[in-house]
Amino acid sequence: MSKLSDARLADWLDQVGQGLESGLDASASVSFANDLPKGGSSKLQNLLESGEGWVDSLEKAGVPLRFSEFAILEASAQAGRLPSAMKKIADGRRELRKVKIRIRLALAYPIFLVHFAALVFSLSYLLDGDTRGFVFSVGVVVVPVWFLFSLGWTVATYWPQKLKALGRKLPLFSSYRVNWDAGTLCDVLSSCLAAGMEISKAWEIALVAADSPKLHRMGDAVLRSIASGQKASLGIKETSQCAPKGFPQLYIGGEETGQLEQNLKKAAERYFSAAKGKLLLASIFYPKILLLGIFGYVAYKIILFFSDYFQQLMDINA
Structure with a gap:
């Protein structure tokens, strides 16, 4: 599939989400939306009609979503929140x-x-x-101006992970990455818990979606705590220097009050909002x-x- 612009992809996700929200099935929701280039919509409909899940179908149809966006959709689909997840990504x-x-x-x-x-x-x-x-x-x-421009475009196109690593070291961009990764972690965790997923599995999926070295260090401690029969918050306390600002308090508070899912959902909105401001x-x-x-x-x-x-x-x- 040829590359979709951010605007076209956002419109398409909104339209599919609206179709699902209005009660249409998966295939009908895709036909309700604008056509994807190079027969992408037909391919996606065929995959969905054959019983493939949303995430597998989107990947096989070549819809240009990021890995973290696929993870958010997968968790949201299991929690019955797919339309709102599509709107959020849009x-x-x-x-x-x-x-x-x-x-x-x-x-x-x-x-x-x-x-x-x-x-x-x-x-x-x-x-x-x-x-x-x-x-x-x-x-x-x-010549140096055009060389730097060409280098930046090449890295962004062919080595996006290197660009992401560089962004974590630059002022403002680093704050954007910290908040965006934290928002992704909270959003996916919230969706996984809403779907009734086991806590260790929810953390594994959320950490893969966030794709942050710092959060992975915290997540490893959390998974060790869960495996030893302890609460996840014990691992968060041990690696509090790796946790996003305010995350330990909201997680521990949610664990104690039984409102972890709601706390994580609110935190995701706050982190995403902060990330947009930094950007x-x-x-x-x-x-x-x-x-x-x-x-x-x-x-x-x-x-x-x-x-x-x-x-x-x-x-x-x-």
Whole structure:
């Protein structure tokens, strides 16, 4: 299947979710939604009609969902929450699309400015008849910009895990990842518990969905506690430095009061909301940093230009 844009995938998920919510069966819900490219809808309907589960059918039909999104759908399907899970994923995709557009628009001006500055400050070579010097002067600025852009696009396309690892080390993006992974963990745990799943199995699925090294360390301690007949909260206490902010308190409180599922559901909403806020800040902060760097480059070239100009005047007067 050709790649679906975030907007088209979000609309499709919303439409399928609405079909399920209105009482349509799985196959009818897919036919109710817009067609997926390259016969994806027909393939998905055939798989569902043959008795395949939602997650297996979506994977085999080539619907471009992330691993964590598949895990959320699997847990939600077992808990009878598939329509709301589809809506949640759709909302997340729309938010991501907004951020991508915001970043592109924010980067457009500084990228134009650096190209314009490279041309203007290299014109002196062209006026002196030095075409080779002009091309070199422009290339020294423009080529690294395009190289970095190409490198970023290649990594994002072919090695998304490396990009995710890098994101965990950058300011704001790291906070986004922490909150998003925590939200995924809570959301999947809540859905698994609602489906009546065994607690150890619920944790295993949720940890795979969250895909966070820190959460995996906490999860290993939790699974050891459960295996030894202890409460999951004992493992969380042992590795509290790996737990997201506020998670130990809400989990322990939910265990003690019997409201663990509700606590996790509310926590997921809070973590996802915080993640969206951090992503918004990152989409503003990093283009501004780039713009400041370009202004610094332009200021340096202006100072250099006037310095050379006054030096030539002094040489003439001498």
